[in-house]
Each structure stands twice: as structure tokens, then as C-alpha cells.
Amino acid sequence: MSAEIITQLPPTEADEAHVKRIWKAFWVLLILTIIELALGLTIYYIEMNPDYSDLLVLIIKGVICILTIAKAFYIISIFMHLGDEVRQLILTLAIPATLFIWFITAFIADGASFRNLRNTDAGSRKYVQPKEFHNVPLEAPAEKKEKKLD
Amino acid sequence: MQTAIAKTKTKMWAGGRSPFNVSYGKLMMWFFLMSDSFTFGAFLISYGSIRFSLNHWVDHNYVFNEFPFTEAHLPLAFVSLMTFILIFSSVTMVLAVHAGHKMNQKAVEKWLLLTILGGLAFLGCQAYEWTGLITGQHEVLVNGVIEKWGTTVSHNPWGPMVMHNGHFVATPGPVAFGGYFFGITGFHGFHVFTGVIVNTIMLIKTKRGDFAKRGHYEMIEKAGLYWHFVDLVWVFVFLCFYLI
Structure with a gap:
């Protein structure tokens, strides 16, 4: 064998x-x-x-x-x-x-369009993006930002 | 008439030979991986679609910043370790396939074993990461009261920061994050787990000398294709969740 x-x-x-x-x-x-x-x-x-x-x-x-x-x-x-x-x-x-080219483009555009509708109340007002907040470092709360808001 | 038949017989699609020059099993593995890539693609693209539709998403540099044996917050550190483990196990797999071509049973066993260990190490890292996320306690401002949340499919403590009693505190973030993160990395982890099982079976069959008796190690190649695909998917999961 x-x-x-x-x-x-x-x-x-x-x-x-x-x-x-x-x-x-x-x-x-x-x-x-x-x-x-x-x-x-x-x-x-x-x-x-x-x-x-x-x-x-x-x-x-x-x-x-x-x-x-x-x-x-x-x-x-x-x-x-x-x-x-x-x-x-x-x-x-x-x-x-190559279908992925369409797949990504179409669905990302869809998401972007949804955000546009969300921020204009479906086209009834001017585009207003809510003031964006960013995470501050967890260990040291950013002093600069705090002073700005005071 | 006779000559005409003889002529068509030599053509690529006339039968008697493989137009793709690969075996049936390998071709079907490729087709399976193609369909699987669309499954993963659908998951990741739907995640992208939701992320584009929202004004706020989580900041991955703060969500994934744990590292074992240290209290320090290190963004990207742990996930890069996981990425290196997976790339390395992909190399050991391709070396196992190469050893199979050379009918070198001992080398196949060695490289397959290293691949399996790499897969298990990756799964261990993922278990650590998930545990850290689910059991983590993060302050969140919910209806004016500070609560402590972990990151789960129903809770997301990584929303926008607001001022509360003179210091910054997070508010609940989009719930979709947990579902997408655990769903997609879980589906990928399941693929890794399946790959480890398949590779273990291959190792046992190699040790028993099944492939040596058969005269070729093509099964290792098929398992290898699957394993590389798992690595390939991770490249995109890594991109979508940890880098951008």
C-alpha cells in the first residue's frame, strides 16, 4: 500500500x-x-x-x-x-x-438623499444640519470647548 | 462530415475539457465566494446607506480603544493586531497550499496548524472585543438622568455630547450602530469559525494521509480559497467600521 x-x-x-x-x-x-x-x-x-x-x-x-x-x-x-x-x-x-459599482453608488446616494429630506423636512424648508458634536477625549474633558460654550 | 466533428471537438466549449481549466469543486467554490461577497456587500452597503442618512454616527476612535492588560485608551491598536493575525494566517494558508502542490505532507500539516491557531487567535480577540463593548459602562444622559450603558444591539452610549451640570456627557446614539456592528462582525466571525472547522478537518485528513493516497491536495486549495475570502472580507469590515 x-x-x-x-x-x-x-x-x-x-x-x-x-x-x-x-x-x-x-x-x-x-x-x-x-x-x-x-x-x-x-x-x-x-x-x-x-x-x-x-x-x-x-x-x-x-x-x-x-x-x-x-x-x-x-x-x-x-x-x-x-x-x-x-x-x-x-x-x-x-x-x-462590477455590479458593486452600481450597488454602492445607488445605495449611498439613497442614504444621502434621505439625510437631505431629513434636514429639509422633505424639502419644505432650507437645509439645516443640526449642530454637530464630536466626542471629546475621555480622559481630559476638552477645556477649549467648555470655554467656548461658556 | 467526419473532419468537421473532429474540428469542433478541439474547440474550448466542445466538451471533453474544462473551459475554465479548473476542477468542478474549485469552480463551484469560486461561485460560492462570489455569492457570499454579495451577501457581505449587501450588509456593508446597507450599513453605509444608513450611516449616510444620519447626521450623527459614532466616533470609532473612541468606541474601539480598549487594549488587553492596559487601562490606556489606544485607538486602532487592538483591531490592527486582529488584522495582522488574519493576514498572517492567510500567508500560512497559502504556504500550506503550496506545500500541497509539492506533496509535502509534513509541511502541509505545519502550515495548516499555524493557520488554525491564527484563526483561533482572531476569534479570541473578537470575543475580547465584544465582551468589552457589551459589558462596558459608559455615562449617557437619558431624559435628564445619567445612566451607565454598554454597547449592545439596543443601546448605543456614543451619541452627540451635550453639556450637563458643567461637564460634557454623551446622549444615546443611533441604535443602528450596535445591530450593524455585531451583525456584520458576527457574520464574519461565523465565517472565521467555519474556516477553522474546515481547516481542522483538512488537518485531520492530511494527518491520516488521505490526500497522499488520493495523489493530490486539491481539498487544501479549496479550503484555502475560502480562508482567503474570509481575510478579504475582513479587509472591508476593517475599512468600514474602524478606519472611516
Whole structure:
């Protein structure tokens, strides 16, 4: 019985390159994640300032989204080996996935429209966004803000 | 006539060969993952839709700032640990698949075991995080009285801050937060749990020598596809709940 069992295949140069590629993908993912975390912390420190720029935060969040898509691409093409499959299979999976473009756009727009209706009483008054409050650091209640309100 | 048939037989879709150049099982795993990505997509997009429709949402940097063995509030620290664990377990899985291609049973066992440990570590982290959120005691101003709430599917103590007796206190936030957070991370955690079970079965089958007898380790590849998908989903859950 044991004679039938195929034993380990000898390593080849292609294997070495393949393992190298896997580790390279790992480092790329790790570095992208660290950049994302750094940007996330940047937002945290920007928002500590009571009058921060909304546009700046929005841009940073956009960059984080793009980095996430890059990470997803690496996971799918290298870890899941989709990059090595035939074109037909890649397209069979990629074309339905483009539905997500509509899916995200439509439903985010829907949410934004709902907020617009909420803040204009369904279009009957001018758009008024309730004064927004931000969480202050838990340990030290922000003195600046308190003075402002007094 | 005879030649015509012979010609069509060699075409991609004429039968006798796989147009996708993968086995039935792997192709179906891909289709399952495609449908599963739409399930997760629907959850996350509905979360985004609700979040866009509200004027106030929770500030994730204050909700998720606990870290084991320390009282300090560290935003992003614990969740980055969870992310690194999952990325690392994805690498060990892909190395297990590679070892399977080389029919190297010992290496498959080693990498699969590390993957399972990574999955269990992730689940442990998630259990810690959930416990911290649910049992946490946060001051909330409810109808003029200060109460202590944890974060659950029915209570959200992370609403807008208001002045009360000379200091800032939170008011109840949108209830949807708890439902979406526990629902989506719970659904993802369930996937991780399933992946750990599948990988454990694969480890047992490898140890028994089932795949060596069969002559190929394709089952490891299928389990690997599922495991990477779990990692892929986490990338987006991480983005939607902790980063933006």
C-alpha cells in the first residue's frame, strides 16, 4: 500500500520564485495596512482640533479606500491565485463583480438623499444640519470647548 | 462530415475539457465566494446607506480603544493586531497550499496548524472585543438622568455630547450602530469559525494521509480559497467600521 503513496516532489526553481512571491505579497499587504493605520491615526489627531477641515478628512478617507482596494486585489490575485487562472474564469468572476459599482453608488446616494429630506423636512424648508458634536477625549474633558460654550 | 466533428471537438466549449481549466469543486467554490461577497456587500452597503442618512454616527476612535492588560485608551491598536493575525494566517494558508502542490505532507500539516491557531487567535480577540463593548459602562444622559450603558444591539452610549451640570456627557446614539456592528462582525466571525472547522478537518485528513493516497491536495486549495475570502472580507469590515 505504502508503495502507491506519492512522496514529496523535489523542489524546483519555480517553487522558490513562487514562495518568494507569496512573501512579497505578505509584505505589501502589511505595509499597506500600516499606511492605512497611520492615516487612520492622522484622522484621529486632526479631529481633536475642534475646527478641522472636513475636506481634508474626506480626502484621507478616500486614500484609505483606494489602499483597501489595492489590498483586495493582492489577496485575490496572489493568495487566491486568480491571477494565474485562465482569462475566461477571471472575466466570469470580474464581470458580475462590477455590479458593486452600481450597488454602492445607488445605495449611498439613497442614504444621502434621505439625510437631505431629513434636514429639509422633505424639502419644505432650507437645509439645516443640526449642530454637530464630536466626542471629546475621555480622559481630559476638552477645556477649549467648555470655554467656548461658556 | 467526419473532419468537421473532429474540428469542433478541439474547440474550448466542445466538451471533453474544462473551459475554465479548473476542477468542478474549485469552480463551484469560486461561485460560492462570489455569492457570499454579495451577501457581505449587501450588509456593508446597507450599513453605509444608513450611516449616510444620519447626521450623527459614532466616533470609532473612541468606541474601539480598549487594549488587553492596559487601562490606556489606544485607538486602532487592538483591531490592527486582529488584522495582522488574519493576514498572517492567510500567508500560512497559502504556504500550506503550496506545500500541497509539492506533496509535502509534513509541511502541509505545519502550515495548516499555524493557520488554525491564527484563526483561533482572531476569534479570541473578537470575543475580547465584544465582551468589552457589551459589558462596558459608559455615562449617557437619558431624559435628564445619567445612566451607565454598554454597547449592545439596543443601546448605543456614543451619541452627540451635550453639556450637563458643567461637564460634557454623551446622549444615546443611533441604535443602528450596535445591530450593524455585531451583525456584520458576527457574520464574519461565523465565517472565521467555519474556516477553522474546515481547516481542522483538512488537518485531520492530511494527518491520516488521505490526500497522499488520493495523489493530490486539491481539498487544501479549496479550503484555502475560502480562508482567503474570509481575510478579504475582513479587509472591508476593517475599512468600514474602524478606519472611516
